[in-house]
Amino acid sequence: MPMTLVLLTANDDAPILLQMLAAHGRDMDLRHVVDLTSLRALLPTLGSKARLLSYLSSVIVPANHLNAFALGAYNIHPGSPAYPGVAPEAWAAYEQAAAFGVTLHVMEPVVDSGTIIDAVVLPVPGPKARPTMAQAARQALPMLLLRQASALTREEPLAPAKNLTWSGTRRTVSDYERMCRFGADISQEEMERRLVSFGPPGPVQFSLDLHGRTFILETPGGIMGHLDPPQPGHVLGWVCDTAAKGGSLEVKLTVDGQEFLIQAGEYRPDVAAAGFGDGYSGFVWEAPAHFRDGRPHRVEAVCKGQPLPGSPRLVTFARLETPAG
Structure with a gap:
């Protein structure tokens, strides 16, 4: 057999x-x-x-x-x-x-x-x-x-690993739901941390308990995304609309009050792997020379009027090397 x-x-x-x-x-x-x-x-x-x-x-x-x-x-x-x-x-x-x-x-x-x-x-x-x-x-x-x-694919029992054991807390759906319920005293930093960590494709909605009432948090237009930590010469992130299908979105990037419009259509395999759309939702903005001065600049990313998690942030771009001679 x-x-x-x-x-x-x-x-x-x-x-x-x-x-x-x-x-x-x-x-x-x-x-x-x-x-x-x-x-x-x-x-x-x-x-x-x-x-x-x-x-x-x-x-x-x-x-x-x-x-x-x-x-x-x-x-x-x-x-x-x-x-x-x-x-x-x-x-x-x-x-x-x-x-x-x-x-x-x-x-x-x-x-x-x-x-x-x-x-x-x-x-x-x-x-x-x-x-x-x-x-x-x-x-x-x-x-x-x-x-x-x-x-x-062999009949013999699989040999267990010698030095591997489960560690940490075994999380349940109730634990997950608890992290998606915000109290009135939650800080902005903690709220953004939870939104980024426990957002879609999670099983529950985010809610806020305030004065004995529970409010469901909804992202306008189904916008999900993130302004990632900056690189030496550019800013990157991703954004998608979970309520719409297909088509790249436009991101308004504001740097020290100066606005730049960029399309979010770059492929992000990490975003696709996490279930956030098809992955064609990344954006990259190369910092112009006048921002490459080694000083901090305020960067804000907005899509359809909704600030992206991780935004705004202070960014210091690497100085441009001055050609010799």
Whole structure:
């Protein structure tokens, strides 16, 4: 009887992953399900050599379903071992993590608690925002899969990592919702930090509790974006309209009172990986020579009348080198 490997995922990368697994297990019975209903329907057909691989899936598989897989059930968690639970990239961004990645572990009834088999954790360069964390995880995924594809397609149990354990707090949906509820005493800095870290594609809206009432915060026009930390000679960021489809947006950049209009149409893979539109929402502004004086300048980015998170900020551009002679 051949081994059966069931892939549980609704991710767009499923065809590529199925092809990779099939190349490593040529005599394997490979099946694909997208949700708990289709998984439950498959269970009666499984033999004694079945294994489950959950890939970037939000489905919580009940204990009696996990027990149907004699060769074990494994999950690829889109976060490093320091961030178990819901929305790991959001918590990593909020805590300004220096490194982030993905974790392969044994599935247990309690989410993200099983023995860790392997993990790939990469340094996070640049701004420690949610899209950047998601991009780090996306880069780590193929590295983890290439390393474990052969073991996943063999009948032998996967060997656990010797020095890897879960650390940090296992976050829940309730924890996430708490960070999206603002009290009347919240500072502007803390509010912006939460907006950038816990914004879409999160599961809840932001709200403000004030004088016994709850107000839902809505971004005009569905505008989401960020003015990123500056580079020596330019400013960059991204913006998209979640309420509209297609088309780049115009950003008004104001530097010391001087206005510049730029189009946000550059491709940002980190933004796409985090689920903020198609990724063609980046903008770059090269600082003219008269701003390259080594002095601080006030930079503000606005789209459709809405200031972007991270804006305004003081920016000091590197001095231009004066040609010799």
